[in-house]
Amino acid sequence: MLFLRSVSVLLSVLASLALAGAALAADLATLVGNLTSGGLSEREGAITALAASGDERAVPILEALGAGQLYIRNSDKLAVIGTVDGNKLALTEAVSGKPAGSADEADLERVRVNNRLRGTIEAAVGSLTLMSPNSRTRLSAADALFKRRDATALAALDQALTVEKDPRIKRAMSEARAAIVLATAESSPAQKLAAIALVRERGDRDSLGILKTVAAASDGEVKTAAAAAAESIEQSLAAWQMAQNVWYGISLGSVLLLAAIGLAITFGTMGVINMAHGEMVMLGAYTTFVVQEVIRTSAPHLFDVSLVIALPLAFLVSGAIGILIERTIIRFLYGRPLDTLLATWGLSLVLQQAVRSIFGSSNREVGAPSWMSGAFQLGQLNITYGRLWIVVFALIVFASLILLLRKTPLGLYMRAVTQNRPMASAVGIRTPRVDALTFGLGSGIAGLAGVALSQIDNVSPNLGQGYIIDSFMVVVFGGVGNLFGTLIGALTLGVVNKFLEPYAGAVLGKILVLVFIILFIQRRPRGLFALKGRSVE
Amino acid sequence: MKLGTLMRTGLVAAGLVASAATSAFAQAGDTIKVGILHSLSGTMAISETTLKDVVLMLVEEQNKKGGLLGKKLEPVVVDPASNWPLFAEKARELLQKEKVAVVFGCWTSVSRKSVLPVFEELNGILFYPVQYEGQESQRNVFYTGAAPNQQAIPAVDYLMSKDGGNVKRWVLAGTDYVYPRTTNKILEAYLLQKGVPKEDIMINYTPFGHSDWQSIVADIKKFGSAGKKTAVVSTINGDANVPFYKELGNQGIKAKDIPVVAFSVGEEELAGVDTKPLVGHLAAWNYFQSVKDPANAEFIKTWQAFTKNPKRVTNDPMEASVIGFRMWVEAVKKAGTTDPDKVIDALIGIKVPNLTGGISEMLPNHHITKPVLIGEIEGNGQFDVVWKTPGLVPGAAWSPILDDSKNLKADWTKPVNCGNFDTVANKCIGKAAK
Numbered sequence: 003m004l005f006l007r008s009v010s011v012l013l014s015v016l017a018s019l020a021l022a023g024a025a026l027a028a029d030l031a032t033l034v035g036n037l038t039s040g041g042l043s044e045r046e047g048a049i050t051a052l053a054a055s056g057d058e059r060a061v062p063i064l065e066a067l068g069a070g071q072l073y074i075r076n077s078d079k080l081a082v083i084g085t086v087d088g089n090k091l092a093l094t095e096a097v098s099g100k101p102a103g104s105a106d107e108a109d110l111e112r113v114r115v116n117n118r119l120r121g122t123i124e125a126a127v128g129s130l131t132l133m134s135p136n137s138r139t140r141l142s143a144a145d146a147l148f149k150r151r152d153a154t155a156l157a158a159l160d161q162a163l164t165v166e167k168d169p170r171i172k173r174a175m176s177e178a179r180a181a182i183v184l185a186t187a188e189s190s191p192a193q194k195l196a197a198i199a200l201v202r203e204r205g206d207r208d209s210l211g212i213l214k215t216v217a218a219a220s221d222g223e224v225k226t227a228a229a230a231a232a233e234s235i236e237q238s239l240a241a242w243q244m245a246q247n248v249w250y251g252i253s254l255g256s257v258l259l260l261a262a263i264g265l266a267i268t269f270g271t272m273g274v275i276n277m278a279h280g281e282m283v284m285l286g287a288y289t290t291f292v293v294q295e296v297i298r299t300s301a302p303h304l305f306d307v308s309l310v311i312a313l314p315l316a317f318l319v320s321g322a323i324g325i326l327i328e329r330t331i332i333r334f335l336y337g338r339p340l341d342t343l344l345a346t347w348g349l350s351l352v353l354q355q356a357v358r359s360i361f362g363s364s365n366r367e368v369g370a371p372s373w374m375s376g377a378f379q380l381g382q383l384n385i386t387y388g389r390l391w392i393v394v395f396a397l398i399v400f401a402s403l404i405l406l407l408r409k410t411p412l413g414l415y416m417r418a419v420t421q422n423r424p425m426a427s428a429v430g431i432r433t434p435r436v437d438a439l440t441f442g443l444g445s446g447i448a449g450l451a452g453v454a455l456s457q458i459d460n461v462s463p464n465l466g467q468g469y470i471i472d473s474f475m476v477v478v479f480g481g482v483g484n485l486f487g488t489l490i491g492a493l494t495l496g497v498v499n500k501f502l503e504p505y506a507g508a509v510l511g512k513i514l515v516l517v518f519i520i521l522f523i524q525r526r527p528r529g530l531f532a533l534k535g536r537s538v539e
Numbered sequence: 540m541k542l543g544t545l546m547r548t549g550l551v552a553a554g555l556v557a558s559a560a561t562s563a564f565a566q567a568g569d570t571i572k573v574g575i576l577h578s579l580s581g582t583m584a585i586s587e588t589t590l591k592d593v594v595l596m597l598v599e600e601q602n603k604k605g606g607l608l609g610k611k612l613e614p615v616v617v618d619p620a621s622n623w624p625l626f627a628e629k630a631r632e633l634l635q636k637e638k639v640a641v642v643f644g645c646w647t648s649v650s651r652k653s654v655l656p657v658f659e660e661l662n663g664i665l666f667y668p669v670q671y672e673g674q675e676s677q678r679n680v681f682y683t684g685a686a687p688n689q690q691a692i693p694a695v696d697y698l699m700s701k702d703g704g705n706v707k708r709w710v711l712a713g714t715d716y717v718y719p720r721t722t723n724k725i726l727e728a729y730l731l732q733k734g735v736p737k738e739d740i741m742i743n744y745t746p747f748g749h750s751d752w753q754s755i756v757a758d759i760k761k762f763g764s765a766g767k768k769t770a771v772v773s774t775i776n777g778d779a780n781v782p783f784y785k786e787l788g789n790q791g792i793k794a795k796d797i798p799v800v801a802f803s804v805g806e807e808e809l810a811g812v813d814t815k816p817l818v819g820h821l822a823a824w825n826y827f828q829s830v831k832d833p834a835n836a837e838f839i840k841t842w843q844a845f846t847k848n849p850k851r852v853t854n855d856p857m858e859a860s861v862i863g864f865r866m867w868v869e870a871v872k873k874a875g876t877t878d879p880d881k882v883i884d885a886l887i888g889i890k891v892p893n894l895t896g897g898i899s900e901m902l903p904n905h906h907i908t909k910p911v912l913i914g915e916i917e918g919n920g921q922f923d924v925v926w927k928t929p930g931l932v933p934g935a936a937w938s939p940i941l942d943d944s945k946n947l948k949a950d951w952t953k954p955v956n957c958g959n960f961d962t963v964a965n966k967c968i969g970k971a972a973k
Contacts, residue, residue, distance in 0.1 A: 042702065069918075070818075070917065070918065070923075114923065114925075116702060116819075116915060116925045117703075117704060117794050117795055117798055117819045117821075117915065118701075118702060118703075118704055120794070120795050120819060121795045124795065149796070207760060207761065207763075207764035208764065210764050210765075210766075211763075211764040211765060211766040212766065213766075214764075214765050214766035215766030215767070216766075218766065243757075243761075246757060247754065250751075250753040250754050250757070253753060254751050254753070257751070351580075354580070355580055358580065358584060362588075363579075363584040363585045363588045364585055364589075364807060364810050365585065365778070365781060365808075365810060365812075367810070367812065367813060369813055370813070375789075376789075377789055377790065377791060384757075384790055384791070386789040386790065388789060389753070389789075458750065458751075458782055458785060459750045459781070459782050460778050460781040460782065462585055462778060463584075464581075464582050464585075464748070464778060467582075467748075468748045468750060499751075500753070500754055503754045503755070504754060504758060507743065507744060508743075508744070508745040508746060508749060508755065509715050509744055509745065509746050512746060
C-alpha cells in the first residue's frame with residue numbers, strides 16, 4: 003500500500019515536472035519565434051525578453067544569433083543553428099537542440115543582427131550565464147555586464163553575488179553591479195558614492211569612461227567624487243602610458259632590428275648597397291604563405307607549427323636566391339658602389355614583378371597560429387602575444403648571429419675577409435666562396451625577418467619596399483659594420499619614434515627621426531659605434 | 540634610377556607587344572580603340588590591376604554582342620606603374636598615338652589630377668571609377684565613383700542614428716594625401732554643423748603604407764574612454780589597412796565598443812585578412828558583392844569565369860567601371876559616332892542599370908546617381924548590408940558644407956556649360972579656381 007502510494011506520488015511529481023518542462027519549452031519556442039520574426043527593433047525586444055526569462059537554454063541560441071549562425075530554414079520556417087561542415091552547414095534545431103540534418107547556405111535565411119544588437123546579446127548572455135558552473139563563463143559574463151551596464155541584469159547580479167565563492171569573480175561582479183548602479187538614474191547618492199569607490203579601484207580605461215559620464219551627468223557630492231576618481235585614474239594611466247610607449251618602442255625596434263640585421267651583414271660588413279634586401283624579406287613572407295597554403299590543404303592540424311616549419315624554408319629560399327644574386331651579379335661589381343646600387347635596385351623591381359606575376363598583385367592571407375593571437379594584460383599594459391614573440395624572435399636571431407660570427411670557422415673567415423681581404427686570401431681562405439656565403443647568410447636572415455613580418459604586415463609584392471629605407475637608417479645610425487650598433491640603433495629609433503608619435507603625429511614623427519639621424523651623422527659620420535682600426539679606411 | 544626606368548620601360552613595352560598580339564586578328568581601321576590606364580606595377584597595382592581586367596572583360600563581352608557601331612572594340616592597355624607623372628605621359632600616348640575613343644583609368648586622386656590637363660588639351664574622355672573627395676568637375680571626365688555626399692556623409696548619418704549606436708565622439712583617421720584630407724575637412728565641417736563639439740573630434744593622419752599602428756590604436760582607445768560612444772571614420776588607404784585592422788583585433792577593440800567605418804576597404808582589401816576579429820566593423824559603399832540581385836549574380840558569375848577563379852571577389856570600383864563602360868556604350872550608340880564632343884554631350888542623361896537593382900543616371904555635373912549602402916564585415920570577408928538609402932543619391936561635385944564651395948555648381952549642359960559656376964556672382968570661374 004505504502005509502496006503503491008509512493009509510486010503514485012512519484013508518478014504525479016514526474017508528470018507535473020514533465021508538464022512544467024513542456025510549458026517552458028513552449029515558452030522558449032515562442033520567444034525564439036519572436037526573435038526570428040520582425041525587424042531589428044522587435045528583435046531587440048525579443049532578446050531582452052529571452053534574457054528576462056532566465057532560461058539557460060536560451061544561451062546557445064543567443065550566442066549563435068550573435069555569431070550569425072542562427073538561420074530560418076526556408077522549407078519549414080524552423081529556427082536552426084548552422085555550423086560550417088565542409089561545403090554545407092550542419093544544422094541543429096534551435097529550441098530543442100536536436101540535430102536537423104544539413105543544408106546549403108542558399109536554403110537558409112540568416113537571422114540578421116547589427117552592432118547594436120550584438121551589444122544587447124552580449125548583455126543578455128551575460129545575465130543568463132552569471133550562475134554558470136564554469137568559472138571562466140561567469141567571469142566573462144560579469145565583464146560583459148560591466149561593459150553594457152544593462153539595468154535589467156541588476157537582479158540577476160545580486161542573486162549571483164550571494165552565491166559566488168571565487169573572490170576574483172565576485173569582485174568582477176560587484177564592479178559590474180557598481181557600473182550598473184552608476185548608469186541608473188534612480189540610484190541614491192550613497193549607493194553611487196560606494197559604486198564610485200569600487201570603479202575607481204578597478205582603474206582602467208573603461209572605468210575612466212564610466213566615471214567621466216557620471217561626473218558630467220550628476221551634481222553635488224557625487225559629481226566631485228566621480229571627478230576626483232577620474233582624475234586619479236587618469237594620473238595612474240599616464241604613468242602606464244609611459245611604460246606602454248616604451249613597450250611599443252621596443253616592439254617597433256625589434257621589427258626594425260629584424261629587417262636591418264641581414265642588411266647589417268651585406269651592407270655593414272661586405273659594403274654592398276643591396277637595394278633588393280627588402281625583396282629578400284618579401285620572399286620570406288611569401289614562403290610562409292606557401293607553407294601555410296600547403297598545410298591548410300593537406301595537414302590542417304599542423305597549422306600551429308606552420309611558422310616553425312616556414313623559418314628554415316624561408317632562410318633557405320632567401321639565402322639561395324641571395325647566393326645566386328651574388329654569384330651572377332654582385333661579384334662583378336665589388337668596389338663599385340654606384341653600379342651595385344643601380345643593379346640591385348633594378349633587381350628589386352624584377353623580383354617584385356616576378357612575385358606579382360606568380361602570386362597576383364593582391365594581398366595574401368597569412369594566419370596567426372593560436373599561440374601568437376590575443377593579448378594579455380600586465381597592469382594597465384596591453385601586450386599582444388604576436389608582438390611579444392617577435393621581440394623574442396628578434397633577440398634570438400641576433401644572439402645566434404653573434405655566436406655564428408664569433409664561434410664558428412665560417413664566422414672567423416667572414417670577419418677575416420671583411421677586415422683584410424688580401425691577407426685573408428694569402429692565408430688560404432677562399433674569399434669568393436666566403437663572399438657568396440656571407441651574402442647568402444644576410445639574405446637568409448632577411449628571409450627569417452619575412453616570416454615574422456608576415457604576422458604584422460601585408461604579404462604583398464610591396465612588403466619589402468616599406469622596410470628598405472628604415473633598414474638603411476638603422477644600419478647607418480648604429481654604425482656600419484657593427485652588429486651591436488644595429489641592435490642599439492634599432493631599439494633607439496623604435497623608442498624615439500614611439501615617443502614622438504603621440505605628440506607630433508606619425509607623419510611629422512617620421513620626418514623628425516630622419517632629421518635627427520642626418521644631424522647625428524654630421525656629428526658622428528660613422529654612426530653610434532664606429533669600427534676602429536685600419537680596415538675602415 | 541636609370542636602370543629602373545629602363546626596366547620599367549621594358550616591361551611596359553612587353554605589355555604593349557602582348558596586347559598588340561592579342562588584337563592582331565582584329566582588322567586595323569575598323570576597330571574602336573578603348574584605352575585602359577591602370578597601374579599594373581608599383582604600389583597601386585594591388586587595386587588597379589583588377590579594374591584593368593574588368594574593362595578587358597567588358598570589351599570582350601561587348602565584342603561578343605557584335606561590337607559597337609558595327610565595329611569591334613580593341614583594348615589598349617598601358618602601365619603607368621603607380622608613377623603620377625607617368626600617368627600624364629601614358630594618357631598622352633593613348634590619346635595622341637593610339638587615338639583611343641575613350642579611356643578608363645586612374646585610381647588615386649593625384650593620378651587623376653595629373654592627367655586632367657592632358658584630357659583637356661587633347662579633348663579625350665576619361666571614366667574615373669573610384670570614390671573621391673569631390674570638389675571637381677571637368678568637361679572631359681566622368682566620375683562614376685562616389686562623391687563625398689554618396690559615401691562619407693550618409694555613413695556619418697548612420698552612425699549618429701539609433702541603429703548605428705548614437706555615436707557622439709569621432710576619430711577621423713586617414714592616410715596623408717588629398718582624398719582623406721578633403722573628405723575629413725568636409726566631415727569635420729559637417730559634424731560641427733551637427734553640433735558635435737570640437738573636442739569630440741580627433742583627426743589623425745599617417746603616411747602611405749604605415750605599418751606600425753600600436754600607438755595610434757592605443758590613442759583611439761584612449762580617446763574612446765571619455766564616456767561617450769565613439770566611432771572611427773577611416774579614410775586609410777590601401778596596404779596600410781591590413782596592419783591597422785590586425786592591430787585593432789590585437790588590442791581587442793571590438794566593433795561593439797568602437798566601430799570603424801571605412802571608405803576604402805572593400806572585398807578585395809579584406810582578401811588578405813582574417814576577418815573574424817573584425818566582424819561588425821563597417822564600410823560604406825555603393826555596391827557590395829553580397830547584394831542579392833539578378834544583375835549582380837550574373838556579373839559575379841561572368842567575372843569568376845573570366846578570371847578562372849571561382850573565389851575571386853568583386854567590389855565597388857569594379858561596379859563603377861561597369862556602369863561607366865555601359866554608359867559610354869549607350870552614349871556612342873545614341874550619338875552614332877565616337878567623336879568626343881558628341882559623346883560627351885550624349886552621355887548626360889544616359890541611364891543604365893547598376894548592379895544593385897537600381898538605374899543610375901549620368902547627371903549634368905558628370906557625376907552619377909547611386910544608392911548608398913552600409914555593410915558590416917562578416918567572418919567570411921564579405922559585407923552584410925545593414926542600411927541603405929531609400930532611393931538613389933545624386934552625386935554632388937561641390938560640397939555645400941564647405942564655405943568656399945557652397946555657392947558653386949557644375950552643369951555641362953547649355954547654357955551654363957561650366958564646371959564651377961558661381962551661383963551668387965552668376966558667372967563661370969573657369970580654370971582660375973581649383
